[in-house]
């Protein structure tokens with residue numbers, strides 16, 4: 001695996017082995033082959049950008065890693081160990097957190113409820129009841145939600161008891177991000193996390209990403225904004241039509257090269273890694 | 275010319291501002307903790323005032339007693355239907371399920387000679403199975419709930435006829451079953467129940483507030499905290515006083531409140547309830563955080579089957595007989611769905627409360643009762659109920675489209 005990584009990124013790569021590796025991931029929706037055997041990897045302490053045109057399969061790959069879709073084929077490795085990811089719980093147990101492109105929030109629930117959906121803390125005791133019928137510890141939920149949102153510095157959000165349906169797009173995005181970074185994780189997948197954000201908020205999110213990276217998380221960052229991608233990422237994986245094009249060292253490539261790879265593939269004979 | 279124009283723009287502004295404000299306020303109100311109560315409570319008060327003036331006997335303790343008893347069957351089934359409405363599904367077979375459960379219970383007691391409680395438990399169990407079966411078809415085969423339960427409605431009506439046999443009706447004389455709706459508590463027990471309720475409510479509210487303060491969280495406003503305590507205390511004592519001045523607090527009312535409280539707790543304060551609301555609000559989001567949408571469906575339909583069966587038993591006890599027309603041929607199903615919707619539970623899923631179903635049932639019951647007293651024809655009653663239902667659904671759609679617009 002190590003030599004594979006070296007081959008992919010060239011001699012200048014830091015001598016770290018990848019934390020999360022996907023090999024030959026395939027996913028088909030009826031007649032559409034969204035992923036036709038994609039390889040992907042990310043190391044701890046790095047931001048891996050994932051770029052590609054609309055419909056390239058970026059979100060599908062992220063959902064497969066997060067357990068939201070069951071991949072038709074392919075293998076996943078965490079620190080070299082093969083792992084199976086069939087449900088979102090599997091992914092969460094492995095320390096994989098995701099911010100979905102469409103955020104996946106429930107508008108009829110309040111902010112705190114959304115942040116702990118599926119992982120609600122329950123009160124001590126009540127052991128005679130099955131877990132899903134024990135009383136929720138909503139005070140703990142609220143406290144943790146406030147702390148997570150504080151870290152993101154979403155000043156406009158006044159209360160975590162308001163329904164998400166009444167919030168702005170940016171506030172919702174902040175909540176989705178807070179949900180992902182508030183949980184214990186080693187891998188954070190961010191699918192266009194700044195799409196709905198203003199300049200200052202985008203900078204805030206990029207700061208959070210840097211903090212997570214410096215804390216040793218493995219970050220995947222999807223964006224169509226090349227400036228952000230070059231600002232934040234260490235490496236860039238390019239997908240096209242559900243297949244790999246190449247992996248680039250951000251410091252050694254240019255926006256033009258990436259855009260060409262995204263739109264036309266490698267017919268220019270660029271840094272071929274596929 | 276000039277003043278004319280000024281008046282016109284002003285009129286337009288005035289025209290616009292309150293209508294926006296009203297819909298907004300409606301939405302905000304419905305989202306607050308007890309807020310969803312308010313519209314249906316106001317409707318109930320308005321109906322009581324109206325009939326209280328036109329038909330003074332309407333406000334007599336005896337009539338209230340009958341009103342509560344009459345609304346109990348609809349209310350029980352409506353509470354169950356609320357659970358599936360929260361998922362964005364519907365159950366058109368609830369009344370027929372109630373009928374099958376009632377018929378089965380009646381046959382077990384009168385023809386087989388089974389002990390009442392055992393027959394009731396078997397009937398409830400069968401109701402759960404009927405609901406669960408429909409839930410499995412909906413969740414795992416993917417047939418819309420509308421279709422499955424419509425088919426279920428027809429099938430269960432047939433099943434009920436089969437169980438009842440050629441007579442078409444079975445009389446219920448079993449003391450246990452009859453007792454469900456005939457037993458009333460002596461007045462002092464009623465007062466004790468009210469006091470226990472008030473103390474419990476106060477303890478829970480105040481402890482919650484104290485714990486929020488201790489953890490430095492945003493507090494509920496004192497107005498809503500103490501207002502809530504005072505309001506529910508008054509309500510409890512007024513209800514007990516009214517019922518005591520006739521026959522005392524009926525066992526049925528206590529049972530119904532207890533069951534509703536339990537379901538309310540399950541749907542709002544447990545991970546199960548969270549998941550229910552999440553699936554109703556956004557099934558795809560719920561799926562992606564690992565909630566099994568299918569299992570939630572099955573569980574919800576199991577619950578509605580259970581509540582329908584309980585409603586059927588209550589009905590059998592109340593009418594002292596089980597007949598096809600009381601459950602299947604009659605308007606029971608539409609009244610139960612109407613009660614849930616009038617209570618403010620959204621047909622679009624993700625919003626509502628089981629308590630409101632009880633209030634909705636009281637609204638429907640009061641309307642029927644009041645119109646009966648004023649000698650209205652069956653035709654008037656039907657049209658009136660239709661209009662009220664339409665109004666409730668319109669309010670639901672309005673507050674929903676408002677949410678959509680803010681997106």
Ligand SMILES: Nc1ncnc2c1ncn2[C@@H]1O[C@H](COP(=O)(O)OP(=O)(O)OP(=O)(O)O)[C@@H](O)[C@H]1O
Pocket residue numbers: 029032033034052053054055056057058059060061101
């Ligand atoms: N649930 C689905 N059902 C059917 N087809 C799907 C589904 N999800 C994705 N697809 C298809 O798979 C392909 C890849 O979609 P995907 O969302 O992964 O693209 P993307 O790279 O994230 O694009 P974008 O930049 O627009 O977000 C597209 O052709 C899309 O139509």
Ligand SMILES: [Mg+2]
Pocket residue numbers: 058059060101191
């Ligand atoms: Mg995408």
